[in-house]
Amino acid sequence: MDGSARISRRRLLAGSAAVAGGAAAGGLLSGCDAGSSGTSGGSGGAEGTVTLTVMYNNNELTKEHIADFEAKNSGIKVNFLQTDPTRLNAMLAAGNPPDFVRGAAVGSANFNARGLAADLTPYLEKSEVLKKDDLLAVNDSFRWDGGKIGQGAYYGIVKDWSQDATLWYNTQLFDQAKVPHLSDTEPIGYDELLAIGKKLTVKQGGKTKVYGVGLEWAWNVYAPIAMMILQQGEQLYNEDLSETDFTTAAARRAFSWYVDFAQAGVGPTSLDPLPDGADLSTFMAKRMAVSQDGYWYGGNFVKETALQANIRMAPAPVMGDKRISPTYAGQGAWIPSKSKHKDEAWKLMEYFMAGPPAEERAKSGWGLPALKSLLPKLPQDLPYQKQAYQVAQNELKSTGALPDSPYVTIDAWNLGLDKYLQRAIKKQLTVDAACQAITQDINKLLKQGKEQIG
Amino acid sequence: MARNSWTRYSSRTFYAFVAPWVLGFLLLTAAPLAYAFGVSLTNFDGSSSRWRWVGFRNYVELFGDQEAWAALLRTIAYTAIAVPLSVAGAVGLAVLLNRRLKAVGLWRTLFFLPSVVPVVAMAIMWKLVLNRDAGILNAILNVAGIKSITWLVDPMAFYALIILTLWGLGGGMVIMLAALQGVPQELEEAAIVDGANRWRVFRHITVPMISPVIFFQVVTGVIATFQIVVQPLLLAETNSIAGVGQVPQSTHLYMVQVYQEFFSSNRFGYGSAMLWVFFLVILAFTLLVQRSSRLWVHYEVDTDSDR
Numbered sequence: 001m002d003g004s005a006r007i008s009r010r011r012l013l014a015g016s017a018a019v020a021g022g023a024a025a026g027g028l029l030s031g032c033d034a035g036s037s038g039t040s041g042g043s044g045g046a047e048g049t050v051t052l053t054v055m056y057n058n059n060e061l062t063k064e065h066i067a068d069f070e071a072k073n074s075g076i077k078v079n080f081l082q083t084d085p086t087r088l089n090a091m092l093a094a095g096n097p098p099d100f101v102r103g104a105a106v107g108s109a110n111f112n113a114r115g116l117a118a119d120l121t122p123y124l125e126k127s128e129v130l131k132k133d134d135l136l137a138v139n140d141s142f143r144w145d146g147g148k149i150g151q152g153a154y155y156g157i158v159k160d161w162s163q164d165a166t167l168w169y170n171t172q173l174f175d176q177a178k179v180p181h182l183s184d185t186e187p188i189g190y191d192e193l194l195a196i197g198k199k200l201t202v203k204q205g206g207k208t209k210v211y212g213v214g215l216e217w218a219w220n221v222y223a224p225i226a227m228m229i230l231q232q233g234e235q236l237y238n239e240d241l242s243e244t245d246f247t248t249a250a251a252r253r254a255f256s257w258y259v260d261f262a263q264a265g266v267g268p269t270s271l272d273p274l275p276d277g278a279d280l281s282t283f284m285a286k287r288m289a290v291s292q293d294g295y296w297y298g299g300n301f302v303k304e305t306a307l308q309a310n311i312r313m314a315p316a317p318v319m320g321d322k323r324i325s326p327t328y329a330g331q332g333a334w335i336p337s338k339s340k341h342k343d344e345a346w347k348l349m350e351y352f353m354a355g356p357p358a359e360e361r362a363k364s365g366w367g368l369p370a371l372k373s374l375l376p377k378l379p380q381d382l383p384y385q386k387q388a389y390q391v392a393q394n395e396l397k398s399t400g401a402l403p404d405s406p407y408v409t410i411d412a413w414n415l416g417l418d419k420y421l422q423r424a425i426k427k428q429l430t431v432d433a434a435c436q437a438i439t440q441d442i443n444k445l446l447k448q449g450k451e452q453i454g
Numbered sequence: 455m456a457r458n459s460w461t462r463y464s465s466r467t468f469y470a471f472v473a474p475w476v477l478g479f480l481l482l483t484a485a486p487l488a489y490a491f492g493v494s495l496t497n498f499d500g501s502s503s504r505w506r507w508v509g510f511r512n513y514v515e516l517f518g519d520q521e522a523w524a525a526l527l528r529t530i531a532y533t534a535i536a537v538p539l540s541v542a543g544a545v546g547l548a549v550l551l552n553r554r555l556k557a558v559g560l561w562r563t564l565f566f567l568p569s570v571v572p573v574v575a576m577a578i579m580w581k582l583v584l585n586r587d588a589g590i591l592n593a594i595l596n597v598a599g600i601k602s603i604t605w606l607v608d609p610m611a612f613y614a615l616i617i618l619t620l621w622g623l624g625g626g627m628v629i630m631l632a633a634l635q636g637v638p639q640e641l642e643e644a645a646i647v648d649g650a651n652r653w654r655v656f657r658h659i660t661v662p663m664i665s666p667v668i669f670f671q672v673v674t675g676v677i678a679t680f681q682i683v684v685q686p687l688l689l690a691e692t693n694s695i696a697g698v699g700q701v702p703q704s705t706h707l708y709m710v711q712v713y714q715e716f717f718s719s720n721r722f723g724y725g726s727a728m729l730w731v732f733f734l735v736i737l738a739f740t741l742l743v744q745r746s747s748r749l750w751v752h753y754e755v756d757t758d759s760d761r
Contacts, residue, residue, distance in 0.1 A: 086717060092501035093722075114502035206601040207587055218700060270700060271607050275585045277700070411718040415699040422608075422703070445719065452497055452504055 048075060050344050055081045055088060055098040056333070060159070065357045069348060076344050092116060097336035099345040105141035105158050105330035106223065106402050106410065109241075112144035113406030113453045117155040117334045118342055120349070124154055129350040134371045138330050141401050148241065149404045156334035157353045160367030162294025163395040164328035165227055165316035167193075172310040173200060173210060173289040182314035184391055190228065190257055190319040193290070197266035200289035212266040214279035214291040221258065221421065222413035223328035224292070226402045228254035232320030241405035242450050246439040247432070254319060255421070255435055262425040270418050271425055286310075292317075294327070295392045298385060299366035313388040315395055324400035332370065368392060407449025408442060416441045487733070494726035500716065505723070512727035522728060525711040526735070529680060532612070532707060536619045537675040541668060544626030549656070551627070552634045562631070569625035577688035580618050581606065606689060612704035618685055626671055633667035634660065662752035669751045673743055680736050683709035708732060 054061065058080070066078045081087065083102050091097045103111065111117050124132050138161045145152025167182065174181055177200045182188055188196075197212030215224065226236050234250035237243065245251070262269040267288070274282055279291040280300060284307065291297065301307055316325040333352065335345045352358065354371060362369040362377040365385060369375060380386045404410075420434040429437070494512055498505040516522055551562050568576065583589050584605035592602040605614050637660055645655045661668070686705040687698065698714045712732070715725040 089500050089717065089720075114499065114504060116502055205596075272604060273607065273700070275581065275588070409718070409720065411699070415714065415718055418699050448497070448721070452499060454504070 049077055050075060050341050051077045051079050052100065052341055052344050052348060053079045053081065053098040054100045054348065055083055056100070056102045057083050060102075061352060061357070065352070068356065069351050072351070073344075073347055076347065078348075092336065092338075095338055097338050099335065099339040099341045100348050101334055101336060103156060103332065103334050105138065105156060105161075105332055106326075106328060107404060108142050108156055108334070109144055109149050109404040109406040110409050110449070111334070112142075112155045113146075115337055118337045118339065119153040120155060120157065120335065120346070121153045123342075123346045123349075127346075127350060129354045130157065130371075134354075134373050136368075136370050136372055136375075137399055137401075138327055138368075138370055139332075141327075141330055141404065142332065142334070144406075150401055156332050157349055158330045158332035158370035159353060159358075160296070160361055160369055161327040161330040162296040162367050163316055163325040163392065163399070164294040165224060165292060165325055166294055166391065166395060167290050167292055167314040167317065168283065168297050169290045169312055169314060170283070170286060170288070170307075170310050171312060173286065177202075177289070179289075181312065184312075184314065184387065185394055187315040187318045187323060187325075190317050193317050194257065194261055194264065194266065197261070197290065198264055201264075201266050203265070208265070209287065211268060211282060211288040212290065213261070214267045214274075214283065214288045215261070216279055216292060217267075217269050217418075218273060218277040220328050220410075220414060221417045222410050223326070223402055225251075225254045225258065225417060227316075227324060227326055228257065228319040230324050230326075230400060230402070231318050231322045233322055236403040237405050241403075242407060242446055244405075244439060244442050244446065246442065247435045250320070252431055252435050255417075255424070255438075256431050257319065258421055259424045259431060262421070269421075269425070271422055294367070295365075295388060296367035298388045299364055301384060302365070302382070308382060308384045311384055313384075313391045315391060316398070323398045325395040325398040326400045326402050328402070330370070405446060405449075406453055407446045412445050413442065416445075490726045490729055493723055494730050496723045498722045499720040500722040501720070508723065512724045513731070515724065516727055516731060522708070522711055525706055525708045526732075528704070528706065529708040532615070532682075533676055533679040536616055536679050537672060539616070539620055540623050540626060540675055540679075541671050543620060543623045544630045544671065545664075545668070547623065547627040548630035548634050549660075552631060562628075566624040566628055569622040569628075571622075573684055574688060576621060577618065577685060580614065580621070581689060584614050584617075606702070608702045608704045611689065611702040614689055615685060615705045618689065619679070619682075626675075629667060629671065630664065633664040637663040663754075665751045666753060669743075669747050673740060676739055676743060677736060680732070680739070681709055682707060683713055686710050687713070 054066075061080075066080060070076060070078060081098060088098070088101060097116075108117070124130060135157070139154065139156075139158050140150045142156035142158065143150055143152050143154055167188075169182060171181055179196050179199050193213060200210065200212035201208065202210035215221075229236055229248075229250045232250035232253065234248050236246075236251075238245075246255075261267065262271065265272070268274045268279070268282075279288055279293065280297075282288045283291045284300070284304065286307075295313070298313065301311060316323075318324075333349060335342055335349070339345055358369060358371065358374060359377060361367065362374040363379060365379040365388075368378070378385075378389050378392075380389050416438050420429065420438050423429040424431055424434040495507055495509060496505045497508050497512075547565055551558060551565065555561060571579075583591050586592060586602055586604045586606075589605070591605070596602060603610055605611070641659050641663070642655050645659050650658070686701050686707055687710065689705065690698075690700040690702065698710060698718055701710050708728075709732075712725050712728045715721045715728060
């Protein structure tokens, strides 16, 4: 073998590095392929067929819905992905996002301000199916005008929603504890709720036999605390949503209530959680007297004939003088700004939000519809459904939107609040010190967010 | 060819064989490392195009981040407990099952079985066992007159994580068993003839003979334990793995903190800086263990330094 044919170590490494570098650079340019959106007439589809990549929950957008949608839209095939925030992140980072994505209205400001979602207003203005004047106010949380939520362009449409602070309670457990039933029209005060929660709680041998009140702590502490602050007539953020002051009297009172609740052992908390992280199974087992869940919760009891006679819905509790009964989420869908098939995605939006699936959802009672025209379709066949319907209708008068800053996520709020709640509950920090620390932590995140978004 | 000394194979063959590894290393290790380093110099949020270079600001912030340092110290403490227990447990089980027992194959299979169970299934099983109200462990404690313990929150969650880790030590046991079977019997017999008792034989013959394998287990154990992230997330009392906020403080290890920065705070730049620092920390610990091996690892062949 002559010298020229030999491969030197240096040449091999340099060559390999060049290949690797090229591949890496290629990767940066094209992004990681976390599940790409198909192209018109592209591979895997018939000529002229668009493959629409949809990321949703398969128990909400079912196989049957997809088959029906495809049958009605012959040029569109759906590539369905189960909701996966990590995968969505990767797809967004790669610049190749799904065309239709599940997302909540509350908290959407962060996505909208980062330019991730497409403006749906032009589609809404042209649509014969989804009309602007048919949208309930809950959709306003998907609106963003570049400065605040509630006005400006629409960046998503709500599928269904609930007044999530409303209460469901078991009358049998109330009777056993000799606690009067809750009013259907007048909200209970938070302090009174804690007081009756203590009476309703039954402990035996170091175990909690019956929880007085469940707050769905594992799901969200931000939304109820933000609501409590609004109910006291205070604001969570300053005017331009770039700073928070969690040391106000209203914030401290809300935070203290959560600390008192946990220390009283009235319901599950992150320090004393339920094994499945949700109230439902415990409530259905008659081991929880009150569960703070919205109208949607009633959908769980349609087949629970034994339970139906003992359950009722009650208005959202209040802390202060202002009655506000907001949604904590308002799940719906949005179309990424980098979607390559926005027109087709809008067709799915029309079908899913105003077509047969929407009507089906409204009739089932799994949440309130987001369209005015669908409200009369809510179920009232069973006595408990009729009672819940009336409470929900009454609560509509108190609908209000939770604050939403584009510079911080709801997840970050939940993390911060729960971290300091735990320390305050364990008496490692006073309420005042915890509120001070929350203010510092969130303001740091707000500053970082503002710097990024501009 | 004439100017070279005699070679059995051509250089081309050598490089053809090593090229797949070199390419794999460059593509799957070096390139991601370089990419992560690049990201660590930005304020990239993981999804939008609104990012800019921030220089070493993420690293500077990390040095003052008490949460990150607390998580790192917790991880070191966890590693310092979990790795010695895992290695000692694996050696202990291997010694027990290296005897002439009835149905020894069955016993070995039984002890090995948990290590092939997927981590998700294992975590769910332990969540059920450790459940405060309906778990079998508390039921046993109750029979013994001990009050129920909330295992999956602070401070007990840390011990629950150790239990979960130790449950899979059957994998190490198999490797140790192979090592034990390589120990020459005549050496042990000679020691016994010289009057050594069982412990002295184990301490002065068996352990030195299997020390290279113990060393391997310690090094790989330290690296793997440092990087644990899925187990604390799975053990947390939540119905969603994304619920990183539900991970108790005592099991909030460094990688959990990294996960939180990436997927809760959308701080990919800062998270990448955390990973780079962690890479250096793991490298330092690995070198430390490597260095210490001169004191306690016995090789039957001469090492480079002995030559």
